[in-house]
Amino acid sequence: MNGSICRLCDIECGETARVLSLSDENLLKERLSDLGFTEGTVVECIMKSPLGDPTAFLIRGAVIALRRDNSKHIAVEVMS
Amino acid sequence: MKSDKKTVIALAGNPNVGKSTLFNELTGLHQHTGNWPGKTVAIAEGICKKNGRVYKLIDLPGTYSLSAHSAEEELARDFINSGESDAVVVVCDATCLERSLILALQIISMTNNVIVCINLMDEARKKGIVIDSRELSISLGVPVVETAARSRKGISSLLDCVDKLSEKGNEEEEKTELPTENFAAHAAEIAGRCISGNGTGYTKRARRIDKVLTSRAFGFPLMLFMLALIFWITIEGANYPSGALSKLFTSLEAPFFDFLLYLKLPDAVCRALVFGVWRVLSWVVAVMLPPMAIFFPLFTLLEDLGYLPRVAFNLDRAFRACSSCGKQSLTMCMGFGCNAAGVVGCRIIDSPRERIIAMLTNSFVPCNGRFPALITLIGIFFLRNTDSPFSSLFSALLLTLIILFGISATFAASKLLSKTFARGEPSSFALELPPYRRPQIVKVIIRSVFDRTLFVLGRAICISAPAGLIIWLLANTFLGGVSTLSYLAGLLYPFGKMMGLDGVILICFILGLPANEIILPLIIMTYTANGTLTELSDISSVARILSENGWTALTALNTMLFSLCHWPCATTLMTIKKESGSIKWTLLAALLPTAFGIAVCLLTRFISALF
Numbered sequence: 200m201n202g203s204i205c206r207l208c209d210i211e212c213g214e215t216a217r218v219l220s221l222s223d224e225n226l227l228k229e230r231l232s233d234l235g236f237t238e239g240t241v242v243e244c245i246m247k248s249p250l251g252d253p254t255a256f257l258i259r260g261a262v263i264a265l266r267r268d269n270s271k272h273i274a275v276e277v278m279s
Numbered sequence: 280m281k282s283d284k285k286t287v288i289a290l291a292g293n294p295n296v297g298k299s300t301l302f303n304e305l306t307g308l309h310q311h312t313g314n315w316p317g318k319t320v321a322i323a324e325g326i327c328k329k330n331g332r333v334y335k336l337i338d339l340p341g342t343y344s345l346s347a348h349s350a351e352e353e354l355a356r357d358f359i360n361s362g363e364s365d366a367v368v369v370v371c372d373a374t375c376l377e378r379s380l381i382l383a384l385q386i387i388s389m390t391n392n393v394i395v396c397i398n399l400m401d402e403a404r405k406k407g408i409v410i411d412s413r414e415l416s417i418s419l420g421v422p423v424v425e426t427a428a429r430s431r432k433g434i435s436s437l438l439d440c441v442d443k444l445s446e447k448g449n450e451e452e453e454k455t456e457l458p459t460e461n462f463a464a465h466a467a468e469i470a471g472r473c474i475s476g477n478g479t480g481y482t483k484r485a486r487r488i489d490k491v492l493t494s495r496a497f498g499f500p501l502m503l504f505m506l507a508l509i510f511w512i513t514i515e516g517a518n519y520p521s522g523a524l525s526k527l528f529t530s531l532e533a534p535f536f537d538f539l540l541y542l543k544l545p546d547a548v549c550r551a552l553v554f555g556v557w558r559v560l561s562w563v564v565a566v567m568l569p570p571m572a573i574f575f576p577l578f579t580l581l582e583d584l585g586y587l588p589r590v591a592f593n594l595d596r597a598f599r600a601c602s603s604c605g606k607q608s609l610t611m612c613m614g615f616g617c618n619a620a621g622v623v624g625c626r627i628i629d630s631p632r633e634r635i636i637a638m639l640t641n642s643f644v645p646c647n648g649r650f651p652a653l654i655t656l657i658g659i660f661f662l663r664n665t666d667s668p669f670s671s672l673f674s675a676l677l678l679t680l681i682i683l684f685g686i687s688a689t690f691a692a693s694k695l696l697s698k699t700f701a702r703g704e705p706s707s708f709a710l711e712l713p714p715y716r717r718p719q720i721v722k723v724i725i726r727s728v729f730d731r732t733l734f735v736l737g738r739a740i741c742i743s744a745p746a747g748l749i750i751w752l753l754a755n756t757f758l759g760g761v762s763t764l765s766y767l768a769g770l771l772y773p774f775g776k777m778m779g780l781d782g783v784i785l786i787c788f789i790l791g792l793p794a795n796e797i798i799l800p801l802i803i804m805t806y807t808a809n810g811t812l813t814e815l816s817d818i819s820s821v822a823r824i825l826s827e828n829g830w831t832a833l834t835a836l837n838t839m840l841f842s843l844c845h846w847p848c849a850t851t852l853m854t855i856k857k858e859s860g861s862i863k864w865t866l867l868a869a870l871l872p873t874a875f876g877i878a879v880c881l882l883t884r885f886i887s888a889l890f
Contacts, residue, residue, distance in 0.1 A: 225622040226348065229563050233344035234709055235378050237463040245481075246489055249498040250596030253605075253713055255489075259467070260375040260480040262489075266599065268710065 207242065207273035208254070209266075216275035223227045227272060235259040246253060285326075285335040286445050287363060291355055293371035293379055293712040294341035299323075299399045301428035302338040302372060303726070304773040305438075322354070329438050337364065345385050349629050368437070368471050370393045372481035373403035373410055373425075374714060375682060377470035383419065384462040393421045393752075394440055401427040402716070406693050407478025415473040452659060454632075485715055489589070498593045503679065509577050510615075511675045513647070514654060517569035524568065527560030554811040555751025556744050559797060563743045564736065564810055566796040569649040572731045574616045579727040583718035587612070591710055600695035603688055604628060604708050607637040611689060614644040615682075618851040621646075622858055632703045636696050639868045640857055643689040643875075645682060648795035649842050653678060655799060659822045660835040685843045686876055700867060709734070738795055738850045746793035750801065753790070755810045764790075764805055778880035779837040781829065788841065794876035798842070801855045833887050837880045844876030 211225045218240045235258050236242070240241050244258040253264040292298040306325025323338040340351035342563045359367055369386050372474045373380030376397065377838060387393050400627050416423040422440050426433030535557060538541040581587055587609050595605030614621030621641040628634040645653060657677045662670055697703065750764075758766040763787065772782030773815060791798035800812045803821060806828045807813075825835075845868040847855070856865040 202627060208700060227757070229346055230348060230709065232463055233346065233381070235466075235624055237461075239464070240467070245486070246493050248592050248596055249493060249495045250593070250600070252594065252596045253708065255493075255592065258379040258480055259470075261378045264479055264595070264708075264710040266396075266595070266708045 203277050206271045207275050208270040210244045210265045212244050215278045216243050219274040219276055222272035286334045287443035289334045289337045289339055289364040289367045291339045296372040297428050298370045301560050331499040342547045346512055365390045367439045368396050370398050373397045373399045377466055381462045390717055395423045396426055398426050398428055400425045407476045409476035411473045418469045421666045431437055492589045507555055507675055507679050513560045513570050513574045516573045520567050520569040551751050554563050556747040557745050558812045559747030563739055572587045575727040576724045579723045580718050584715050585715045588712050601693035602695050603633050603636050610637045611644045614641045618642045618646045619854040620731050621852045632701050635701050636693050640689045640692045642872055645843055652799040653839055656835045656839055660832050742793040742849045743834050779833050779884035795848050840879050841876045844872045846873050
C-alpha cells in the first residue's frame, strides 16, 4: 500500500496518509480546509463508526469525523 | 482610559477549546444569553470587574473559520469587523494548537487588537506538550497569554494584557508580515517552530477508550446502558424530593386560603386560586423540578466528559439514512430532560433543513414530564410484583423499550419530513471528537441548574398558572347535570374509543397542553368527579380507579403511546415558534406527532381486535 494513491475514504484504520488534493467543489473545499485538510497535511485514520460511516481522522492534533460522501473528495498518498 | 467606560472584549475560537469555561470564569454569574436581532444564534454577554475597571465580555459562537458559511460564522465575522470590541481574544487549545492557529491567523489578518490566549495549558503539560509562547508571540506579532481557565490560572494576566492593548489604542505599529491566505500551511509552519515535547493531544488512553466506545461489539450496548442508568438514577433520585416538595406545598395550601379570605375575596375566587391555580402550579413544580435537577447535571457531566460527540459519531449513519445528521441524537438526549431544552439545543446543527427536522421531531422522545405517568402505568399494568427489589430496574427496562419506540418514531418522522416538507440532500458533515476531560462536578451542577433547569421551570410556571384556572373552571361549572369537563369528555368518547382510549383520556391530553405532568392526575380527577387535582401517592387506589373505569392493558399501552406521540407541550411549541420564526413549522410540529399517535393507536386497537 505504501506510496499508493487513493481517496481518503479508502484508507484503513491505523493507516497514515498525506493529502494530495481536494476536489474542486468550492464550498466543500473551503469547509475542509477550514478544518485543516489542506495539501501536504498528514492524516491518520483512527476509527470507523460501528455502522461503517462516518470515519474519524486524526489531523493536526484534533480528531475529526467525516462522512464518506465528503472524504471521497480528498485524494491522498498512503504513507504507512 | 476612564473607569466608567467599559472595555469590550470579544472571545473567539474553535468549538471545544474551553472558551465558555474562560467566559464563565471571567464573568461568574453576571451574564445573560440573548438572541441577536434577526439571528437565531445565541450570544452570551457578561460583565467582569477588576481593580475598578469594568469589562464587557462577548462570547462569540465557536467556529472553525470566518468564511461565513453558517449563521455562527457570519455573526462572529461581522462582530469582529464591526470594530465594536477593544480587544479580540482568540482562545486556542494548547493540546491542539496547530488547528486553533488557523482561525487565529484569519482573525489577525482581519483586525488589530488581537490577543491570542492559549487555554488548557495544564492539560497540555500533562500530555507532554511544550509550547514556546514567546516564540509564538513573535511569529504572530500579537501578545500571547497562557491560561488554564478551569483552575483560573492566567486570567488576571489576560486582563492585564487587554488593559495594555487598549491603552495603547490604535497606534499603527510595525506588524509582522503575515499571509492573507493559505492560513493552514502557515499555521503548520508556526506550530512546528513553537511546539516541542513528544506529547500529543490525542493520547494513547483516549485512543483505547475510543476504540471501545465506538466498537461494533460495545458501542451500542454501552450507549443503551448509559441511557438506562441515567433514567434509573433520575427516577429513583427524584422520588423523595418530589414527595417532600409536594407535602410542603400542600401544607401551605390552608394558610394561603386563609390569607385570601382575609383579603375579603369572594369565596369562589379563593377556591379557584387555591384549588385551581395553586394546586396545578405546585403539582408541576413538585413533579418537574427534582427530576430535571438530577437529569440535567448528569447530562451535562456526559457532555463535559466528551462522551456525547461519540454518541453522535456512532449514530450518524442511521440519521443520514433519514437525510439528517448524528447531532440530532444529542438534541434528542436533551429532549429527555425537556423537549423545550432539546429544541433550543438544535442550534448545534449546522444545516437549517436538518435543524428544522430535529426541532419538529424532538417531542417523540419523552421528556421528564411524561416519565412519572409512564412509570405509574407500567407499574400498574405490566409489572407482576412491585415489591420485588428488582422492580425499579425492570420498570426502567420497560421504560427503555417505550423510549426505543419513541426513537423509532423519530426516525420515521425525520424520514417522512425529508421526503415531504423539508426535502433535501444530507449536507456535508464534520464532527469533532474532542479529547476526554475530567468534568468539574460542582460547577456542572451549578451551571446546569441555572442554565437549563430554572429556565425551563420558569416557562412552565408561566403557562401552568392560567391553565390551572381553566381546569378548575371546567371541573366546577356544570352542563346538563355533569361538570363541563365530563360533558366534553362525553363528546370525545366515540373518537377516544376508536383509538382504544376514552373521552376522558383525550380531553385530559388536550387540557394537559401546558404541561404533560398533569395529564394522569387530571384523568383521575375527572373519573372521581373531584373538583381538584389529588395526590397519586397511593398506587393501588389509582389502579382501582382506572380499572373501575374500564382500563385494560390496551388502554394503558395506548395512553403511553399517545403520551409519546401527541402535540408537544405549550412551552415546547412556544420555543419552536421562537427558534424557527415560523407559524407553519410550529403547526406542523403539533400536527405531525399527533397524526402519528392517532395512527399508532388505531393500529394497536385493530391488532388487538384480531385476537
